[in-house]
Amino acid sequence: MAVHEDVAIERMSVHLVGLPVHTVHSQGSGDVASIRSVILELVTNSGVVGWGEAAPWSVFTGTMEASASALHNYLRPEVLGANPLRVASIMTRADQVIVDANEAKAALETALLDIVGKLLGVPVAELFGGRCRDRIPLSFSVADRDFDRDLEQVAAMYEDGLRILKVKTGFAGRRFDLMRLEKLRSLYSDVDLRVDYNQSLQPYEALPRLRDLEAFHLSFIEQPVPRADRTAMADLTRALDTPLMADESIFGVHEAFLCAQQRVADVFSLKIMKSGGIRRALEVAAIARAAGIAVYGGCMFETGVAQAAGAHLCAAVESLPLGCEFYMPTYYLKEDILSEPFPVRHGKVLVPKGPGLGVEVDRDKLQRFQSAVMR
Ligand SMILES: [Mg+2]
Numbered sequence: 001m002a003v004h005e006d007v008a009i010e011r012m013s014v015h016l017v018g019l020p021v022h023t024v025h026s027q028g029s030g031d032v033a034s035i036r037s038v039i040l041e042l043v044t045n046s047g048v049v050g051w052g053e054a055a056p057w058s059v060f061t062g063t064m065e066a067s068a069s070a071l072h073n074y075l076r077p078e079v080l081g082a083n084p085l086r087v088a089s090i091m092t093r094a095d096q097v098i099v100d101a102n103e104a105k106a107a108l109e110t111a112l113l114d115i116v117g118k119l120l121g122v123p124v125a126e127l128f129g130g131r132c133r134d135r136i137p138l139s140f141s142v143a144d145r146d147f148d149r150d151l152e153q154v155a156a157m158y159e160d161g162l163r164i165l166k167v168k169t170g171f172a173g174r175r176f177d178l179m180r181l182e183k184l185r186s187l188y189s190d191v192d193l194r195v196d197y198n199q200s201l202q203p204y205e206a207l208p209r210l211r212d213l214e215a216f217h218l219s220f221i222e223q224p225v226p227r228a229d230r231t232a233m234a235d236l237t238r239a240l241d242t243p244l245m246a247d248e249s250i251f252g253v254h255e256a257f258l259c260a261q262q263r264v265a266d267v268f269s270l271k272i273m274k275s276g277g278i279r280r281a282l283e284v285a286a287i288a289r290a291a292g293i294a295v296y297g298g299c300m301f302e303t304g305v306a307q308a309a310g311a312h313l314c315a316a317v318e319s320l321p322l323g324c325e326f327y328m329p330t331y332y333l334k335e336d337i338l339s340e341p342f343p344v345r346h347g348k349v350l351v352p353k354g355p356g357l358g359v360e361v362d363r364d365k366l367q368r369f370q371s372a373v374m375r
Contacts, residue, residue: 339362
């Protein structure tokens with residue numbers, strides 16, 4: 001008999017959590033004042049526990065309530081009794097019983113992979129050909145309406161070795177954006193600066209606004225215009241020297257294919273919450289690679305569970321020239337739900353080395369931040 005032929009998912013719990021953060025983070029598509037997330041717990045008949053997370057943002061992906069319902073009402077019947085090693089088969093069924101619901105599918109796939117890794121005694125990245133890197137350069141998002149508070153935070157992180165900053169732009173006017181970029185550039189000449197508009201510019205105004213930024217030698221300008229304005233994205237990509245990144249414009253493989261064909265950007269932001277898990281994100285990365293487009297390790301507002309999954313994804317991608325943005329557990333959440341701190345050292349995320357995700361959820365913390373649980 002093949003190994004683990006008898007293992008089956010026996011229990012499934014959907015935990016709704018709300019976690020306090022240090023400060024409100026503003027972006028072109030709205031403010032974030034707490035992290036509301038869905039933590040998925042799967043337990044096998046042999047007692048192995050797998051953790052996953054759906055971290056929706058209503059203005060970007062879906063809602064927490066929809067993710068919880070997708071998992072509890074629609075995906076549960078496909079999961080209970082299934083052999084967790086059959087990840088692709090379970091996820092194919094998931095696509096058949098509910099369209100989209102990408103965050104819920106990311107949670108499901110993450111929890112399955114956590115179990116598979118634990119059963120086989122290997123980290124999740126090793127299930128995808130092995131890690132191409134052990135450390136991922138970390139970007140912090142400058143997104144506070146009180147810029148002095150951001151400067152204080154940046155000074156401490158710079159001291160610790162962080163060298164990438166993404167300035168969230170387009171929520172408080174052009175002058176505020178230019179002032180912050182000038183200040184950061186003058187204080188930190190060796191910092192890698194980027195900006196993210198989160199779709200807040202209209203196509204007619206975008207080009208002159210973005211030309212103003214070329215002098216800052218940014219590594220990229222992320223999603224300046226609304227997600228559906230692919231033609232405008234492609235025009236901006238051609239017109240600007242600074243690389244353009246598509247984030248909201250690309251969720252899964254079909255949008256990635258269209259966006260690659262139309263060359264809407266020079267870089268794609270990979271997020272497990274958009275693609276519906278690590279496997280699909282690697283498919284987006286493959287499309288990007290075929291088109292000569294770079295990829296980046298993006299995320300939503302997540303706890304350490306989803307960020308650990310993101311770290312394994314980033315470890316498995318062959319080329320990741322622009323790093324990742326998994327700063328939430330370390331620098332944004334007042335408290336995470338992991339039992340050990342999410343591993344960040346000197347401006348880099350350390351890819352967890354334990355079996356599965358390589359992180360564990362602290363049940364006391366989960367209980368404390370939990371608003372409901374569906375079993
Ligand atoms: Mg973005």
